[in-house]
Amino acid sequence: FVDALATVHHVAPSTQNQALAALLFVHDAVLGTPVGAVEGIVRAKRPVHVPSVLTRGEVASLLDAMRGVPRLVATLLYGSGLRLMEACTLRVQDLDLARGELVVRRGKGARDRVTMLPASALAALDAQLRAVAAQHRRDVAAGRGWVVLPDALAVKAPLHARRLAWQWVFPATRPYRDPRDGRWYRHHVHETVIQRAVTRAADDAGLARRATCHVLRHSFATHLLEAGYDIRTIQELLGHRDLQTTMRYTHVLNRGGLGVRSPADLLAVERAAGREDAWGPSARGARRAGAAVLPQPARGAHVGVGAGVGVGTRVEAMRPPAQGAAASGAAAPPASGGHGPPAAPRPDALFRLTAADSLTPPVPTARRREILRRRSGLEPP
Numbered sequence: 530f531v532d533a534l535a536t537v538h539h540v541a542p543s544t545q546n547q548a549l550a551a552l553l554f555v556h557d558a559v560l561g562t563p564v565g566a567v568e569g570i571v572r573a574k575r576p577v578h579v580p581s582v583l584t585r586g587e588v589a590s591l592l593d594a595m596r597g598v599p600r601l602v603a604t605l606l607y608g609s610g611l612r613l614m615e616a617c618t619l620r621v622q623d624l625d626l627a628r629g630e631l632v633v634r635r636g637k638g639a640r641d642r643v644t645m646l647p648a649s650a651l652a653a654l655d656a657q658l659r660a661v662a663a664q665h666r667r668d669v670a671a672g673r674g675w676v677v678l679p680d681a682l683a684v685k686a687p688l689h690a691r692r693l694a695w696q697w698v699f700p701a702t703r704p705y706r707d708p709r710d711g712r713w714y715r716h717h718v719h720e721t722v723i724q725r726a727v728t729r730a731a732d733d734a735g736l737a738r739r740a741t742c743h744v745l746r747h748s749f750a751t752h753l754l755e756a757g758y759d760i761r762t763i764q765e766l767l768g769h770r771d772l773q774t775t776m777r778y779t780h781v782l783n784r785g786g787l788g789v790r791s792p793a794d795l796l797a798v799e800r801a802a803g804r805e806d807a808w809g810p811s812a813r814g815a816r817r818a819g820a821a822v823l824p825q826p827a828r829g830a831h832v833g834v835g836a837g838v839g840v841g842t843r844v845e846a847m848r849p850p851a852q853g854a855a856a857s858g859a860a861a862p863p864a865s866g867g868h869g870p871p872a873a874p875r876p877d878a879l880f881r882l883t884a885a886d887s888l889t890p891p892v893p894t895a896r897r898r899e900i901l902r903r904r905s906g907l908e909p910p
Contacts, residue, residue: 665696
């Protein structure tokens with residue numbers, strides 16, 4: 530039966546594990562005939578999915594189609610990289626509007642982390658905190674206002690249950706009465722409220738791709754990578770224990786997982802610049818025919834790894850002519866060692882760094898351009 534779940538019904542690995550655990554429990558706890566270790570079972574394969582990511586325009590359309598608390602929660606999912614339950618279970622003391630920080634308590638793996646608050650949501654968050662404080666004062670005046678505390682804090686510090694600092698940032702609409710102690714508590718907003726609001730907003734915005742609450746978190750990580758932020762910093766913001774979990778977001782970048790450009794794009798750039806590939810068969814044939822060809826690049830100067838340039842940065846420059854030849858106006862000798870006539874040196878304007886091939890940041894700053902030129906020995910244009 531367990532094998533058929535994987536080979537015939539093609540269920541998910543979690544479904545097969547649940548069925549196997551149920552059978553083992555029945556034999557152990559109900560029938561009294563423990564099965565022991567089960568071997569030889571065909572396990573369902575866990576698929577590897579590329580995370581779904583929305584563009585910035587799609588995220589803007591999605592948020593514009595939402596209103597009220599669901600919009601504010603969705604803004605935190607995208608602007609702070611929160612999981613859905615991390616946003617729903619935020620307490621008043623977890624927000625620091627003055628510093629623009631947000632503390633996630635007991636996230637996945639029972640680990641705390643600090644992330645940023647989007648500046649565009651500070652005004653809405655301040656209004657939400659004021660509304661929560663006013664609602665809490667009314668609840669306390671009516672003999673209510675309790676909130677569930679984590680772990681054994683309710684026994685150690687029971688007075689915290691009615692303090693504003695421990696109230697939910699996004700409380701539920703109606704309170705409930707706990708039959709165990711007879712007190713009126715207020716739960717946080719249910720996650721299904723946000724999920725339905727996001728799904729409805731995606732339909733209203735006319736998005737053609739899958740849009741969920743967790744897709745907003747995927748979009749947060751991907752857009753930060755596209756902006757050139759360090760992947761270690763993004764790992765801390767997302768709360769990932771393993772860097773490999775964060776690395777999966779590099780697969781959806783326009784430049785690929787390693788920031789590599791397609792050779793077809795490089796060929797198109799070469800043709801658009803009016804020159805052919807100087808290292809291909811066509812160049813060798815041109816040398817045999819006696820035509821002028823481009824000089825060979827200096828050893829280690831084509832790709833920035835060997836020339837001391839940052840990884841992923843391409844230096845678009847050939848070996849410059851000798852100073853004596855440049856001063857006298859004579860043509861520089863060919864770098865290939867005497868095939869065909871000497872090639873004319875390329876103008877100084879072509880000795881430049883191209884930002885299209887850099888991994889991070891996409892457009893190097895002026896300071897970084899200066900460092901790259903100094904390391905590679907190139908003169909500025």
